[in-house]
Amino acid sequence: MIFPPSANRRQFLTRVGALAAGAALPWSRLLAAEDEAGPRRPRVVIARDEVLTRGQLDEHRELLEKLLNAAMQKLTGAADAATAWRQLFKPTERVGIKVNTLGLSTQPPVADAIVAGLRLAGVPAEKIVIWDRFDTELEKAGFKLNKSASGVQCRGTDTKKIGGGYQEQVESNGQIGSCFSKILAEEIDAVISVPVLKDHRMAGVTLGMKNFYGAIHNPNKYHGDNCDPYIVDVVSHGFIQKKWRLTICDGIRGQWEGGPGVKPGFQWPFAGLFLGTDFVATDAVGADILEQQRKEKGMKPLAEDGRPPKYIATAAARGLGEADLAKIERVEV
Amino acid sequence: MDNLDNIFASPSRRDVLRWGLTCGAACALAGTRFARAQQDNAGTPELAGLKLPGVARHEAMFWEKTSDGGIKCLLCPRGCEVTDDERGYCGVRENQGGRYQTLVYGTLCSANVDPIEKKPLFHYQPGSQAFSIATAGCNMECKFCQNWQISQYRPEQVESVVTEPRRLVEACQARKCPTIAYTYSEPVVFYEYVHDTAALGREHGLGSVMISNGYIQEKPLRQLCRHLTGVKIDFKAFTDKFYQEMCAGQLKPVLSTLETLKDIGIWFELVMLVVPTLNDSPDEMKQMCDWIAKHLGPDVPLHLTRFHPTYRVTNLPQTPVQTLERCRQIALDAGLHYVYAGNVPMHPGENTYCHGCKNELIRRIGYEVASNQIRDGKCPKCGTTIPGVWSQEQALAFKPREKPAAPASTQPR
Numbered sequence: 001m002i003f004p005p006s007a008n009r010r011q012f013l014t015r016v017g018a019l020a021a022g023a024a025l026p027w028s029r030l031l032a033a034e035d036e037a038g039p040r041r042p043r044v045v046i047a048r049d050e051v052l053t054r055g056q057l058d059e060h061r062e063l064l065e066k067l068l069n070a071a072m073q074k075l076t077g078a079a080d081a082a083t084a085w086r087q088l089f090k091p092t093e094r095v096g097i098k099v100n101t102l103g104l105s106t107q108p109p110v111a112d113a114i115v116a117g118l119r120l121a122g123v124p125a126e127k128i129v130i131w132d133r134f135d136t137e138l139e140k141a142g143f144k145l146n147k148s149a150s151g152v153q154c155r156g157t158d159t160k161k162i163g164g165g166y167q168e169q170v171e172s173n174g175q176i177g178s179c180f181s182k183i184l185a186e187e188i189d190a191v192i193s194v195p196v197l198k199d200h201r202m203a204g205v206t207l208g209m210k211n212f213y214g215a216i217h218n219p220n221k222y223h224g225d226n227c228d229p230y231i232v233d234v235v236s237h238g239f240i241q242k243k244w245r246l247t248i249c250d251g252i253r254g255q256w257e258g259g260p261g262v263k264p265g266f267q268w269p270f271a272g273l274f275l276g277t278d279f280v281a282t283d284a285v286g287a288d289i290l291e292q293q294r295k296e297k298g299m300k301p302l303a304e305d306g307r308p309p310k311y312i313a314t315a316a317a318r319g320l321g322e323a324d325l326a327k328i329e330r331v332e333v
Numbered sequence: 334m335d336n337l338d339n340i341f342a343s344p345s346r347r348d349v350l351r352w353g354l355t356c357g358a359a360c361a362l363a364g365t366r367f368a369r370a371q372q373d374n375a376g377t378p379e380l381a382g383l384k385l386p387g388v389a390r391h392e393a394m395f396w397e398k399t400s401d402g403g404i405k406c407l408l409c410p411r412g413c414e415v416t417d418d419e420r421g422y423c424g425v426r427e428n429q430g431g432r433y434q435t436l437v438y439g440t441l442c443s444a445n446v447d448p449i450e451k452k453p454l455f456h457y458q459p460g461s462q463a464f465s466i467a468t469a470g471c472n473m474e475c476k477f478c479q480n481w482q483i484s485q486y487r488p489e490q491v492e493s494v495v496t497e498p499r500r501l502v503e504a505c506q507a508r509k510c511p512t513i514a515y516t517y518s519e520p521v522v523f524y525e526y527v528h529d530t531a532a533l534g535r536e537h538g539l540g541s542v543m544i545s546n547g548y549i550q551e552k553p554l555r556q557l558c559r560h561l562t563g564v565k566i567d568f569k570a571f572t573d574k575f576y577q578e579m580c581a582g583q584l585k586p587v588l589s590t591l592e593t594l595k596d597i598g599i600w601f602e603l604v605m606l607v608v609p610t611l612n613d614s615p616d617e618m619k620q621m622c623d624w625i626a627k628h629l630g631p632d633v634p635l636h637l638t639r640f641h642p643t644y645r646v647t648n649l650p651q652t653p654v655q656t657l658e659r660c661r662q663i664a665l666d667a668g669l670h671y672v673y674a675g676n677v678p679m680h681p682g683e684n685t686y687c688h689g690c691k692n693e694l695i696r697r698i699g700y701e702v703a704s705n706q707i708r709d710g711k712c713p714k715c716g717t718t719i720p721g722v723w724s725q726e727q728a729l730a731f732k733p734r735e736k737p738a739a740p741a742s743t744q745p746r
Contacts, residue, residue, distance in 0.1 A: 103419075134489060170644060170645060172645055177476065177644070201416040201419070217490055218424065218474075218485055218486070220422055221485075224422075258401075258402070258417075260416070260418065261416055261417025261418045261419070261428075262418075263417070
């Protein structure tokens with residue numbers, strides 16, 4: 001490696017801050033460490049109901065909220081939904097919901113159900129922002145933009161002056177050098193990654209971790225080598241590490257091939273959500289679900305197709321979470 | 334806000350970059366050109382138009398469908414395979430429903446009138462002006478990129494003015510610039526616009542020069558050179574390791590481009606940014622210069638320019654002048670006739686000397702041509718022919734040598 005380390009003072013402080021935050025706020029481990037008998041395996045909760053796939057999802061908002069809250073209770077062990085949400089979010093915090101609107105998109109009712117959960121935790125609507133890269137992509141996916149001071153915000157990083165939605169300072173972390181969305185870096189205290197259960201031509205799968213490619217200004221530079229280790233370099237940056245509380249994957253429609261673009265012929269009704277606080281474990285479970293579906297459809301495993309989602313193992317090797325399915329507690333509600 | 338003048342109204346860092354592209358180096362100069370450059374580069378109101386978030390879709394050239402329904406880009410050596418809604422590495426070419434589109438057809442994020450010396454092209458109509466434009470995007474990621482705030486951004490992230498080729502040609506004529514320069518970011522990634530504008534410009538008596546990293550496949554390069562009148566290639570280093578680790582590219586395709594340019598016969602010059610400790614070793618410099626002399630000939634000008642810390646390389650000092658001088662001497666010793674020291678105003682290495690009699694032919698002060706003794710392309714003292722393009726007539730007379738067609742028996746079916 002002939003590229004010399006070039007961390008400036010700010011980057012150094014960011015990294016130190018991230019390390020400190022990691023030590024003080026291990027959200028993924030917090031919930032996993034509750035059992036007196038020893039560290040609990042990271043838990044990924046799957047909540048499914050076939051009714052969700054009938055007609056329009058809009059018609060099933062109540063069911064969606066109920067399922068999500070039940071999953072949150074299962075994840076946290078809380079007796080009620082409000083307590084479950086409060087374990088992860090404080091009323092004083094500004095919370096970002098990072099949806100994925102590139103190709104097969106996160107569906108707006110899923111984001112709305114998450115908003116309802118945050119409201120149960122006491123987070124004011126004005127402190128919640130649903131966001132992605134571009135206003136145009138959000139609108140195309142059915143989200144209604146809200147840039148006013150009241151209610152839940154919904155906007156793209158590009159909402160501000162063109163280009164002004166990204167920090168001017170380039171952040172180097174591992175092999176990436178990127179400017180981060182100001183929404184993520186400056187405006188919120190906590191973030192929920194809300195990807196879609198889908199295949200990805202380069203990375204193998206695109207789930208909670210790769211969703212954060214939508215938080216940097218130059219994701220096109222980091223698709224080589226199955227996006228590995230670039231995805232891990234992005235999500236291990238302090239801006240994400242110290243704020244990421246939860247992954248909630250929209251799996252109501254899954255897509256096992258041809259992603260991330262919309263390919264109806266490769267979609268199936270997984271009919272549910274899955275969520276976890278261990279981002280690596282949640283992605284590992286998502287990748288496994290997609291692999292199983294591919295197998296059922298007679299498709300080659302992703303590795304044989306030249307696109308193993310190897311970033312998941314890289315993330316685990318870096319200590320960001322658990323990638324071994326045998327060590328992950330998969331729970332259904 | 335409806336023209337590029339106004340883009341500079343409330344300067345951000347990116348705006349400062351634009352100004353820097355225009356004025357930064359000029360500020361280092363003394364001389365009569367400075368006031369003129371300021372005036373010229375205060376904006377380009379001819380290009381007044383609708384400000385857009387940088388996207389103007391246009392059918393891309395050089396791509397094919399893959400067996401699985403995706404697209405393979407055939408423009409640059411990366412050969413990106415791009416699925417629906419995704420973009421290539423450059424960030425400006427996108428698969429939209431199985432059609433490949435460029436998103437930057439005429440979305441100019443920078444437009445200035447520059448001295449041709451700023452490109453730098455020292456043997457191409459010295460002292461003339463080039464109407465210089467760029468869009469967002471690049472097919473490399475050089476960690477020392479001086480213009481990263483446009484080259485490493487996507488079109489939605491920079492302010493742009495959509496300018497059809499005809500309008501750019503008219504603007505260039507209005508400024509009495511003989512040349513359009515496609516520069517600042519990477520023209521290869523806005524290929525279609527360069528192609529169409531250069532062709533139209535030629536019809537209207539304008540030359541076109543491409544300032545590029547040379548990361549392009551042979552077929553599109555040959556096609557483009559039918560319309561260009563000059564090329565400058567950034568030669569990053571002479572090791573694949575440097576290209577891979579510092580630029581996210583490879584050396585071999587760049588060498589192929591240089592050999593193709595030689596074969597085509599178009600005028601081209603080389604620039605190497607000398608980065609302390611990374612590409613300035615005497616051995617590497619000698620190997621590179623030997624390769625140039627052998628494969629391109631001794632008459633290709635080589636500009637060795639001074640690095641300034643920026644982007645992701647902020648922990649290295651600017652290149653010591655002594656390093657540039659040492660590298661320049663190695664190049665001269667290797668037999669290259671025209672080797673320049675760049676980004677060091679007032680240095681004697683900025684001047685052009687006859688390779689026959691060593692007579693000073695062109696004296697420069699930064700981008701200013703203080704004097705030019707060349708007459709009819711020759712040294713007035715010894716009569717040696719000086720390689721280069723010395724008039725617009727000569728520029729427009731250029732016709733590329735076409736690649737001989739393969740024998741029928743070997744043509745692909």
